[in-house]
Amino acid sequence: MMSAEADSAPLPIALDAAGGDHGAAPNVDGAVQAARAGVRVLLVGERVALHAELGKFPGSAALPLEIVDANDVIGMDEHAAGVRGRTGASINVCTRLVKEGRAAAAVSMGHSGATMASALLTFGRIGGVERPAILTHLPARGGMTTLLDAGANADVKASYVAQWARLATVYLKVLEDQENPTVGLLSIGEEDHKGSALVIEAHALLRGLHGHGINFHGNVEGRDIFLGTTDIVVTDGFTGNVVLKLAEGEARVMFGWIREALSSGLKSRLGGLLVRGPLRGLAERMDPSTYGASILIGVRGLAFIGHGSANATAVKNALLRAARAHEGKLLPRLEAAFGAQAGKIPQ
Amino acid sequence: MMSAEADSAPLPIALDAAGGDHGAAPNVDGAVQAARAGVRVLLVGERVALHAELGKFPGSAALPLEIVDANDVIGMDEHAAGVRGRTGASINVCTRLVKEGRAAAAVSMGHSGATMASALLTFGRIGGVERPAILTHLPARGGMTTLLDAGANADVKASYVAQWARLATVYLKVLEDQENPTVGLLSIGEEDHKGSALVIEAHALLRGLHGHGINFHGNVEGRDIFLGTTDIVVTDGFTGNVVLKLAEGEARVMFGWIREALSSGLKSRLGGLLVRGPLRGLAERMDPSTYGASILIGVRGLAFIGHGSANATAVKNALLRAARAHEGKLLPRLEAAFGAQAGKIPQ
Numbered sequence A, B: 001m002m003s004a005e006a007d008s009a010p011l012p013i014a015l016d017a018a019g020g021d022h023g024a025a026p027n028v029d030g031a032v033q034a035a036r037a038g039v040r041v042l043l044v045g046e047r048v049a050l051h052a053e054l055g056k057f058p059g060s061a062a063l064p065l066e067i068v069d070a071n072d073v074i075g076m077d078e079h080a081a082g083v084r085g086r087t088g089a090s091i092n093v094c095t096r097l098v099k100e101g102r103a104a105a106a107v108s109m110g111h112s113g114a115t116m117a118s119a120l121l122t123f124g125r126i127g128g129v130e131r132p133a134i135l136t137h138l139p140a141r142g143g144m145t146t147l148l149d150a151g152a153n154a155d156v157k158a159s160y161v162a163q164w165a166r167l168a169t170v171y172l173k174v175l176e177d178q179e180n181p182t183v184g185l186l187s188i189g190e191e192d193h194k195g196s197a198l199v200i201e202a203h204a205l206l207r208g209l210h211g212h213g214i215n216f217h218g219n220v221e222g223r224d225i226f227l228g229t230t231d232i233v234v235t236d237g238f239t240g241n242v243v244l245k246l247a248e249g250e251a252r253v254m255f256g257w258i259r260e261a262l263s264s265g266l267k268s269r270l271g272g273l274l275v276r277g278p279l280r281g282l283a284e285r286m287d288p289s290t291y292g293a294s295i296l297i298g299v300r301g302l303a304f305i306g307h308g309s310a311n312a313t314a315v316k317n318a319l320l321r322a323a324r325a326h327e328g329k330l331l332p333r334l335e336a337a338f339g340a341q342a343g344k345i346p347q
Helices: A024-036 A047-056 A080-084 A090-099 A112-123 A158-176 A199-208 A222-227 A237-261 A266-274 A276-286 A310-329 A330-341 B025-035 B045-053 B080-084 B090-099 B112-123 B158-175 B199-209 B224-227 B239-263 B268-275 B274-287 B311-329 B330-341
Strands: A012-014 A041-045 A065-069 A105-108 A134-141 A143-149 A180-188 A215-220 A232-234 A295-297 A302-305 B013-016 B043-044 B066-067 B107-108 B133-140 B143-148 B182-186 B214-222 B232-234 B293-299 B302-305
Touching: A012 A024, A012 A090, A012 A310, A024 A041, A024 A047, A041 A047, A041 A090, A041 A134, A041 A237, A041 A302, A041 B224, A047 A065, A080 A112, A090 A105, A090 A237, A090 A302, A105 A310, A112 A295, A112 A302, A134 A158, A134 A222, A134 A237, A134 A266, A143 A158, A143 A222, A143 A237, A158 A180, A158 A232, A158 A295, A158 A330, A180 A199, A180 A237, A180 A266, A199 A295, A215 B330, A222 A237, A222 B239, A232 B158, A237 A276, A237 B224, A237 B268, A237 B274, A266 A276, A266 B268, A266 B274, A266 B293, A276 B239, A295 A310, A302 A310, A302 B293, A310 A330, B013 B090, B013 B311, B025 B043, B025 B045, B025 B066, B025 B311, B043 B045, B045 B066, B080 B112, B090 B107, B090 B112, B090 B302, B107 B112, B107 B311, B112 B232, B112 B293, B112 B302, B133 B224, B133 B239, B143 B158, B143 B214, B143 B224, B158 B199, B158 B232, B158 B330, B182 B224, B182 B239, B199 B214, B214 B239, B214 B330, B224 B239, B239 B274, B268 B274, B302 B311, B311 B330
Parallel strands: A012 A041, A012 A105, A041 A065, A105 A302, A143 A232, A180 A215, A180 A232, B013 B043, B013 B107, B043 B066, B107 B302, B143 B232, B182 B214, B182 B232
Antiparallel strands: A134 A143, A134 A295, A295 A302, B133 B143, B133 B293, B293 B302
């Protein structure tokens, strides 16, 4: 049993400790790192296995880590709908801990669809938000670009996109201390009249919100995501998911080509050795684990969804980010933004 | 006046010689290079200006280059609809030369929308093709990926996507000697049931075409474009345009970061000098000018559309590609594929 409410320490983060392609190992490793940085973590999963994994980290017994037993886990190849009946599945235990006020946030590197479904079913939506979205980050000139929806909704309405712009604006204020982040609407031309029927409608809504909760820059194109033209880029979940996976795939293939180029011929190999350090720094910059996980934004609870292939660094960063979101009172601030503005501004 | 029909030489390619961000210079330069490689070119634009530009290339008088006078040009910032009334605009002269059998293909680095509109109005559509698409190429592991629609149609029907798969298959057979190219449908998961409503419908159509004009691999994700999972990737023109511009933007920003990384500190700078050659090779591989221009496929005439920022190499490669398409009888083969198969296979 836990005693999260009993003491005055900040609430722990519930980690779906068996979730992801590599099982418990990177989750426990990342949790240990986060705990060392002062974040309390509940490891949700099979007690015996997690205990054994924790034993590999000397001194972990003294860290603010607790195990919460859960013997079922939604496999990566199962259907997300399975979440509904399986109350004992680790992801459902995580979201229930949050719902009951015993954890600050749920974090999972497991089945994305199952995590979304569990969070939506358990938390419900923030009033005024029609659909939650996956908010993620991509590296960009001058920092990073925040992109949403990265894949929660394949078919969307313009009103969703407008709501996502408002949610992301609050998110960047709380998590990144950005006072007035700019919002771009992803399109196929910068002109207002260009784009799909959806984009043209969303453009009009976003234009109406400018100065009322968002700082609308106008349409942006695919290239602007890496150029960092705006802080936030909003789009439907189909395009956003393609963007995210294309960006990762291109970086991976380009680094492969660079490695190839620097390993053919003596001169290149020597040069390659000399530039190894800076290139590794660049690879880290392109690495999705830097940002840890994406938030499912728009639900009435904090839920973070990571890559199935997440390593310990990604898990640690996700846990730190989740703790920061809770400390910054992200959820009440999102609710206030929607509650206070309802009726005053065009939906 | 020209004498294209009079002799037995292959038909020339009509180049919109004033089109693009940099005016006549890269067009004329590229045309000279293509002519030296044996391609006949009609330079369509202001005679005096083109004559002056040609004068910069010693020996160009002996090359198979002719000027066709056109004093009007659709500016890069004008509306594409302007094409309709302006019969004397260079792009309209180009497409009319093709329509009249005096040129094999029209090539323009100018206003993309105007080029599409002019080609569609002048040529009409191939029977059985509801909408023409922009077919383009992206670098990929093992070669390149052919992507369409890269931006002609922001809102599409599933039947368009199925037709584009058939067009692209014939294109790769003719232009790249690929006997049975694989087709992937861009989605947000490899499973058949994942994706937008459009994708799910298109998937069923493509499945029905498998073995009847196309070699359908199934759904692919954003990362597969660079991994080269399939030879062809079909998608709507909104997503395709975002993909194209994102891919270019990411490559540009990554190369900027590489340059930065290799110019800080003596060791890196020295290493940078040693690896300059291989990295330049990689930059060339990522350079859109390698492929020259994209074809507007599905119209009853050959039209190639390039980047506004095209350099002479891109112009040359576009002209060579256009000549190859004509020599390979691309258009009759596209028409035959649709004509012969109509009624036999599911539309």
